[in-house]
Amino acid sequence: MNYALLVMSSPFSGQGAMTAARFARCVLARGHSISRVFFLDAGTNNGAAAAVFPQDEKNWLQPWVELAEQHDVELILCIASALRYGMLDGTEASRHEKTSATIHPAFTVSGLGQLVDATAGADRLVTFGG
């Protein structure tokens, strides 16, 4: 079965984002596929490259990076939300005259059409947060 995920939870608040990453791992372990994970609103904070984690807390960026690097899962940050939250890739950073990119390279910034497209092609869409 082909899944698409919509993540609206910030990693800084509550369990939604971590649950989404765990769910994604389980979906793949069961032999299903994930066409895309789309991050909207506060969910775009999951792409923050420069966040530093307290030693006694879990690193919430790593599970996403692993999904992208080991399983080729597409991680898309909604561009309208991402800009508002300061989540910029290199292109957006220079377009808006900011000093540097702020997102991890495992993530891509793109439009809401990517969510619509993933939804149209998915057997199941699962929403986290909101």
Place this chain on the structure above:
Amino acid sequence: MSGTNDKSLLLLVRHSPYGSSLARASIDVALAAAAFDQAVSLLFVGDGVLQLLPEQQTEQQGVRNQGKLLASLPLYDIEQVYVDAEAAQRYQLDLNTAPLNTQALDREAMSRLLLTHDHLLGF
């Protein structure tokens, strides 16, 4: 777009208009879906019905007017708009004054509605 795999979408809108950025985000998703010719319906439930209040004024807050945004939905062919009748009643909302035409549903009709769509997006 994977045009051959079109699915009907139901967006469940739970947030009041100015208490959360998700109120805006949910309508943005509806507009994007409509722009890509997807069948999209909206269901306002709980505090979400407050988005349908008439005469919203936001100049002083410096945020965009959610009521005006909702009023524009029919221009994008989003006309399947449903409201949790119980929540509307609780807030004494007169749906005749809402920024767009809606259909009020009781609990039973709402659960039927959830079953008739391929994907639910909960905001």
